[in-house]
Amino acid sequence: MTDFREMTPDDFRRHGYALIDWLASYMERVGDLPVQSRLAPGEIRDMLPDHAPEDPEDFEEIAADLDRIVVPGLTNWVSPGWFAFFPAATSGPGILGELVSAGLGQQGMLWATSPVCTELENVMADWMADLLGLPARWKTTDQGGGVMQQTASDAVHTALVVAREEAGRCGAAADRCVAYTSSQAHSSVEKGARVAGYRHVRLIDVDDAYAMRIDALQEAVRKDRAAGLEPAFACSAVGTTGTTAVDPVRAVGELSRQAGMWHHVDAAYAGNAMLCPEFRHHQDGLELADSYTVNPYKWTPMTFDGSLFYVADRRPLIRTLSILPEYLRNTSSESGQVIDYRDWHVALGRRFRSLKLWFVLRYYGAAALRSRIRDSVAWARAFADRLDEDPRFELVAPVPFALVCFRHRAGNRATESLGEAVNRSGHSFLTPSRMGETAFLRVSIGQMNTREEHVERLWRLVGKEAAPLL
Numbered sequence: 001m002t003d004f005r006e007m008t009p010d011d012f013r014r015h016g017y018a019l020i021d022w023l024a025s026y027m028e029r030v031g032d033l034p035v036q037s038r039l040a041p042g043e044i045r046d047m048l049p050d051h052a053p054e055d056p057e058d059f060e061e062i063a064a065d066l067d068r069i070v071v072p073g074l075t076n077w078v079s080p081g082w083f084a085f086f087p088a089a090t091s092g093p094g095i096l097g098e099l100v101s102a103g104l105g106q107q108g109m110l111w112a113t114s115p116v117c118t119e120l121e122n123v124m125a126d127w128m129a130d131l132l133g134l135p136a137r138w139k140t141t142d143q144g145g146g147v148m149q150q151t152a153s154d155a156v157h158t159a160l161v162v163a164r165e166e167a168g169r170c171g172a173a174a175d176r177c178v179a180y181t182s183s184q185a186h187s188s189v190e191k192g193a194r195v196a197g198y199r200h201v202r203l204i205d206v207d208d209a210y211a212m213r214i215d216a217l218q219e220a221v222r223k224d225r226a227a228g229l230e231p232a233f234a235c236s237a238v239g240t241t242g243t244t245a246v247d248p249v250r251a252v253g254e255l256s257r258q259a260g261m262w263h264h265v266d267a268a269y270a271g272n273a274m275l276c277p278e279f280r281h282h283q284d285g286l287e288l289a290d291s292y293t294v295n296p297y298k299w300t301p302m303t304f305d306g307s308l309f310y311v312a313d314r315r316p317l318i319r320t321l322s323i324l325p326e327y328l329r330n331t332s333s334e335s336g337q338v339i340d341y342r343d344w345h346v347a348l349g350r351r352f353r354s355l356k357l358w359f360v361l362r363y364y365g366a367a368a369l370r371s372r373i374r375d376s377v378a379w380a381r382a383f384a385d386r387l388d389e390d391p392r393f394e395l396v397a398p399v400p401f402a403l404v405c406f407r408h409r410a411g412n413r414a415t416e417s418l419g420e421a422v423n424r425s426g427h428s429f430l431t432p433s434r435m436g437e438t439a440f441l442r443v444s445i446g447q448m449n450t451r452e453e454h455v456e457r458l459w460r461l462v463g464k465e466a467a468p469l470l
């Protein structure tokens with residue numbers, strides 16, 4: 001028999017401390033690394049052996065490959081010059097929470113398989129509901145409840161399944177159910193609908209600010225009803241991915257009530273802004289929503305992964321997803337006094353995600369998290385003002401949060417070359433995008449270690465690299 005080489009607690013301590021040191025030094029130097037990896041496709045594979053090792057290797061050797069192979073292949077999402085997509089906001093306490101979660105090896109599918117995984121998550125969801133000003137009814141102490149799903153895509157998929165089942169209870173055949181969302185909605189809505197078996201998905205027209213047109217939604221629902229279909233699900237976005245447009249949440253809610261549809265609100269990114277009361281008018285009408293999603297890793301530095309998914313009433317969700325095999329029967333579940341999160345999503349096994357949120361909320365305190373949001377928004381507005389003052393640029397959408405979308409007035413070619421020049425700089429990274437035929441650039445501000453000086457540096461680069469107007 002071969003010896004199985006244990007990593008003893010002493011070894012673990014030694015290697016663990018060394019790795020924490022290594023991570024700390026990565027954090028110190030990430031601002032000097034190019035944001036985008038400079039490697040070509042296949043280069044990483046070429047550095048790796050073709051087969052897994054037959055014999056043990058020393059941990060020092062394994063760790064040395066972090067610098068040799070991993071770092072050159074990173075897209076540095078945690079760079080202070082990260083202005084692409086949305087941030088994947090991370091932080092020391094979030095990372096340490098992840099580490100402890102892995103170390104404790106919990107599987108929180110049932111209350112009984114990890115009481116603390118369940119109850120801490122109940123409480124974190126409730127704390128966040130209060131911090132974000134969500135309806136009190138959505139708390140786990142009331143009729144609703146929150147759960148940490150892996151991503152917002154999982155959350156919307158779950159909502160679509162519940163909506164389909166609820167429509168089914170009213171006699172609608174699944175293949176007649178219709179899901180509505182705006183043409184600007186995140187692709188996860190359409191994908192979730194496909195996975196959930198919807199045959200009909202309507203992408204509703206938007207207005208000049210890229211928000212869903214309620215008259216167009218009304219008309220689509222009317223037409224579908226007339227054709228014998230069953231409107232089952234409507235998704236409104238508070239902060240679309242393209243331009244952070246805000247759909248008319250209350251009007252979609254009212255229409256959904258009238259039409260007997262499930263109303264899901266996707267606030268994956270902008271939901272974080274609701275830590276600050278001055279943004280909450282953007283989601284007025286939430287008391288008419290059935291479910292809601294916010295990703296604390298997008299702007300609150302919780303560290304990926306984890307999407308908070310709330311339901312106004314947890315019964316339809318549990319009714320839809322609960323299947324109880326014999327081996328999961330237990331007295332605490334049968335007592336009806338506990339939440340078993342396996343009934344709240346597709347997965348059975350589940351990570352102890354609430355730990356990192358708990359660490360982050362306690363380490364920073366809500367006041368500091370609010371001021372991070374306000375700083376990002378202020379820097380974004382200042383950036384937008386400067387664009388406004390320069391005749392070469394125009395904003396292509398309003399700036400309700402911390403995403404600035406702009407283009408070069410000389411057209412698509414000038415806009416695209418400007419984006420390429422910025423991304424070639426290595427220190428700043430933004431996302432080139434398109435709306436129909438119009439090319440534009442997305443600058444999203446809010447990575448945890450981005451400071452005003454980094455936004456300044458980006459502005460100087462944009463000003464320098466943009467072609468003059470002819």
Ligand SMILES: *Cc1c(COP(=O)(O)O)cnc(C)c1O
Pocket residue numbers: 086150151152153154186188237239240241266267268269295307
């Ligand atoms: C990022 C985003 C999503 C998808 O988030 P995942 O957690 O990666 O699935 C969905 N909707 C909106 C509005 C987003 O910004």
